[in-house]
Amino acid sequence: MKQEPPSASGSRRVRMAPDQRRAHILNAAQALFFERGWEDVTISDVLDAAGISKGGFYHHFAAKEDLLDAIVQRFTAEALTAAQAARAATSGDALARFNAFLAASSRWKAERGARMKFFTDVMLRPGNDILFARITAAANAAVMPVLIDMIAQGVDEGTFDVPDTALVGETITAMSQGRRVTLSDALRLAEGGDVDRASDILYRRLVAEGEVIDRLLGLPRGSVALSNRREYGLMLRAIVNPEP
């Protein structure tokens, strides 16, 4: 098949190193997906946003699904290294280390939420459920061994007492997952101006989660301090009135 010669004033042909191009496309795609959801963003949209042709795109990605996989992988890798770093930075007995780990985790999530509006964009929009589910599922699965290992060490140490290490780890993660709904409500409240009430709702949820974890780990009430609402409070404010 013959092909028209490229129109003289046609698009510029910009060459990039494969890694750079991939990252470039990925960034554009991620922003679009977070904003409008997986299904509502077409390959053409990504093409326009990234300033590349279809052929160029499919030279770097095999399918639309590959974009999702890559985004998920990026998040997973980040979450895992952050979790490992957080864990390595802990000291003291199992409970102290566990608390420090949880604090670092929520600090990470909160700052991430404030900086890139991950939570607002991904969580609030309906239709982004699939996206959110895949990302968190993968990230949680990656981080799970770290969590379970911490619990196991606590058991060995005699600080924790659990029915089943793996199940308790999964339960903690699964329960924390539900925080998304509370966070979503709080965000709506905060955007409506009622930041204090929003913080309060979040705080109560965190306290309750802490008490549940106490029980799961066989600890006296109040041992696990998940109640670092400061971080989430800061995040709420950062989202409500964003700063450069």
Place this chain on the structure above:
Amino acid sequence: MKQEPPSASGSRRVRMAPDQRRAHILNAAQALFFERGWEDVTISDVLDAAGISKGGFYHHFAAKEDLLDAIVQRFTAEALTAAQAARAATSGDALARFNAFLAASSRWKAERGARMKFFTDVMLRPGNDILFARITAAANAAVMPVLIDMIAQGVDEGTFDVPDTALVGETITAMSQGRRVTLSDALRLAEGGDVDRASDILYRRLVAEGEVIDRLLGLPRGSVALSNRREYGLMLRAIVNPEP
């Protein structure tokens, strides 16, 4: 636009009452979706299976998504009435009623799994995650009030002692959700012939879940008896060698 006269030996024109037709289409669609997943089943497939034309289909359903909604709704309604019935059939103190409720629940799930291969078809196939997620999410959300109400009654009665009623309810549901993975493993084992080991794995999981719920409800270990492995054992066998 002129249209060809319908070919003489063309498709028969069968008229049905709207409700019947809807249900008919829905059944065909559900079977296909459970078998091959949401994305891999086209409207045309449903058309062929249901023996209806495109125009006929879109006379009863506004979009493909409507099929999902309808299926989800059907399941939700079934689950809710079953849960309410199970709850109404209980007696005794809160713990006894709770145990009876759990037993009825798993009996319902197990028999359902055995009868219509819901679990095998929907859960094992990769790609059916979306389908499974939407169905269980809706069903759980519908049943949640029943669960929470039972817990609240136990608290009022003084039998239970929980940090936060709603959170505990959600946690129990979320944890039970994870059983899907264990069930999936067990199913694979059972289909490989090792039914005993499969039952055993399931049993251990159920015992652990029971102990977790004990703690969540502030009960002594062994209070909650989730360990009715008989039901699941029967289900496993029913799936492995199905009977007419």
Place this chain on the structure above:
DNA sequence: TCTAAATACCGACCGTCGGTTTGTAATGGA
């Protein structure tokens, strides 16, 4: 009982989407 409105249904057609193919300009090593 005749007729007209309502409605269940048909199937060709359409726009869009994800993905493929064919062709070309830039790059770098020999």
Place this chain on the structure above:
DNA sequence: TCCATTACAAACCGACGGTCGGTATTTAGA
């Protein structure tokens, strides 16, 4: 300098979800 490889462009394709004009059957009103 040549040429193989790479990075990209753009025309193209089949399939999909959905629409639309039209037809057959039932139902309601007189």
